[in-house]
Amino acid sequence: MKVQPFTIGLVQMRCAADRTENLDRAAHFVREAADRGARVICLPELFQSPYFCQMEDTALFDRAEPFDDSPSLRAMQAVARETRTYLFVPFFERRAAGLYHNSVALVDDRGDIRGLYRKMHIPDDPAYYEKFYFTPGDLGFVAFDTPYGRLASLICWDQWFPEGARLAALRGATVLFYPTAIGWHPYEKETHGAAQRDAWRTVQRGHAIANGMYVAAVNRIGFEPSPTDELGGLEFWGSSFVADPQGVIVAEAPTDEETILLAEVNPSRLEDVRRNWPFLRDRRIEAYDGLTRRFLDS
Template identity: 55%
Template sequence: MATEIDTVAIGLIQMSCAPEPHLNLDKAIAKIEEAAARGAQIVCTQELFRSHYPCQTEDQAAFELAEPIPGPSTEALGKIAKSRKISIIASLFERRAAGVYHNTSVVIDETGEIAGRYRKMHIPDDPRFYEKYYFTPGDLDFGAHPTAHASVGVLVCWDQWFPEAARLTAMAGAQIIFYPTAIGWWHGEPAGVRPVQRDAWETIQRSHAIANGVFVAAVNRVGIEGELEFWGDSFVADPFGQVIARAGGSDEETLVVECDLKKIEETRRSWPFLRDRRIDAYHDLTRRFRS
């Protein structure tokens, strides 16, 4: 019987982005190499790391940023994963077919091959976050992807606010849920609103860790792009919801964090939320609203 792995070191790449996609890919590769040199075994990028966040306006020219999967990014990152014997989670603007695009995260394993794919399910449409113009909602459900070091789930940004997504990903067997993210403040928002928004963003994700007894890793970008200032603060929460590592709010940073996977079992024994779920009484969750 194979021995279960007790710990895994994960790397979060928090960075600013240039307008030129090739510069962002080069920067991300350098930072992934840095994370691997520091012991990271699974490394995750921020949301849509290859470009400026494209959804502040509705502009057909932005579709030119999309690429197929497999494609140039997965080929380049696959070489790093294979040479370093690590897994990489990369968030990409996927061109699936003419007129069909997704906000997609791929899991590349230590062989350099694509081991899993997740297409963002919850697509926002807010001022300066016009994602419905660009992205078709995902159709791959909520899953877990095995790697040599841990079973990982991937959800993307707006998915962060939905407990159902985290629950189903944990139920699929994910030990760590990664959230590639691009979230920030609009320049015109009152200063007092900013900490409230940031705290709500962290609180909801820590609650997913607690409710499901899993590690949660949120990877945000930094920098000013157009009218948005991305707030960084990438973090990792353990299954008790404690933040065990956090990046700053304005600077590029590569976090490497050791996760003790034994805490999942320990936490679920103390807080057996999965055991006590009333699955016989939840049928109305499939309705939009119960009137």
């Protein structure tokens, strides 16, 4: 079946301390995006709360939700059913005692769960202490069948790894969503901030180009102070964007405003770009065995 052009929506938002408030505001933004024509909508990473990985605290595991009994998913399932949209819903997943994931579920327009992705690459940087909380995903890089073609989602730190984007493309994904929580450390923003944000944009535009697909990154905004260091905290840089299969930025949000970002996805555009830049055709798959090794020691 030929897929017609359709509109995607990215919800760039602030995240408050109260989960119910965040769910209500996310639902409001989803409804507005749907009213403006979005058929597939993505929320930012761990949007139910401030970014809690700035510190290591075992009490914060209480925020995790079982996949089969998640208040966040139930709330968004109802909104998806109401708005007749497909929603990518990130959440902190409790799989078992002591076993947690940073996950995203795809909810269809009937409110049913279409698929689940668990974040594969887990960072451990100052104020991004995710290895304390999250087990690496074990579902692989997946793409989900929808009336809008095959769609995929990776999560935040996955953005920096070309292998994940490539495997999503090889699974047939035409749009790759990256729910995100990324920002500046205030003390290094002046000297490194512009380069950091530019690198973030550039690497994802590269994924769009190398794989001939649309890439959509959705970030949160706002300054969230450190719970342990009064001079610390993170300033999330927003800048949500959509790049087309040639890496052209077709829509972009500001750094500091809540935004419903809309962009048209045209499958014919993807077809045309891949015919002229046939990277998938020219891959030398017989020569890539080294990619499964940590490092090619001499």
